[in-house]
Amino acid sequence: METLFWACLIGGIIYAVISVVFGDWLGLLFDGALDFLSLEGHSWLSPMSFVGGITVFGGAGILFERYSGFGITTILILSLLIAILAGVAVFFLYVRPMENSESSIAFSLHSLPGMLAEVLVPIPASGYGEVMVKVGAGFTNQIAASFDKVDIAGGSQVVVVEVKDSTLYVSEVHLDPLLK
Numbered sequence: 001m002e003t004l005f006w007a008c009l010i011g012g013i014i015y016a017v018i019s020v021v022f023g024d025w026l027g028l029l030f031d032g033a034l035d036f037l038s039l040e041g042h043s044w045l046s047p048m049s050f051v052g053g054i055t056v057f058g059g060a061g062i063l064f065e066r067y068s069g070f071g072i073t074t075i076l077i078l079s080l081l082i083a084i085l086a087g088v089a090v091f092f093l094y095v096r097p098m099e100n101s102e103s104s105i106a107f108s109l110h111s112l113p114g115m116l117a118e119v120l121v122p123i124p125a126s127g128y129g130e131v132m133v134k135v136g137a138g139f140t141n142q143i144a145a146s147f148d149k150v151d152i153a154g155g156s157q158v159v160v161v162e163v164k165d166s167t168l169y170v171s172e173v174h175l176d177p178l179l180k
Contacts, residue, residue: 001072005061005079012055019047046095053087107135109142112160112168119144123152123170131158131170144168 061079064070070078115133123129123146131144146152147161147169158170 001075002062002065005058005065008054008058009062010058012051012058015047015051016055046091048095049087049091052090053083056086057083107140109163109166109168111135112142113162115160116173117142117144117158117160117168117170119152119154119156119158119170122154125149125151128167129154131160131168133160133168142168144170147171 057079060082061075064075064078065072068075112133112135115135117131117133119129120132120141121130123131123144125146126149128143128145129152130141132139132141143166144158145167148171150172152158152170152172156172157175159173160168161171162169
């Protein structure tokens with residue numbers, strides 16, 4: 001059994017080193033042929049959690065075999081339980097937070113009402129101009145029209161009142177300079 005435990009421990013370590021050091025390079029070299037290993041759609045069975053559990057299984061088995069007086073069946077059961085706990089811990093403490101931390105610059109036009117913007121191209125009373133709105137960590141330029149049917153000069157601060165037909169209808173706001 002010691003051979004099985006050593007194989008799991010060494011195999012897991014080799015997998016970790018190869019995936020960390022050469023992962024992107026191998027992905028490019030094989031042009032996506034290894035993408036099946038990522039198990040897309042099954043994040044609870046991610047390779048990091050699964051291989052991490054196998055590695056811990058090997059390490060726990062070696063430790064129990066060398067430093068305890070337990071029988072082989074007890075060692076296998078304890079090692080398996082510790083491996084499952086380690087895999088679950090890796091998933092909840094590393095994999096899942098990393099999935100949730102992916103940032104996106106996507107936004108919906110319908111989420112813009114109430115947002116402040118700056119007029120880039122003056123907006124005539126009955127025409128269109130352009131505004132710049134801060135969304136997330138970036139900015140987006142959008143076509144805008146005056147909600148109140150008045151001229152709005154370039155550089156003015158406006159608030160998005162509504163969105164119709166991919167056009168932002170805005171009204172000029174006069175903010176206190178101390179609030180900016």
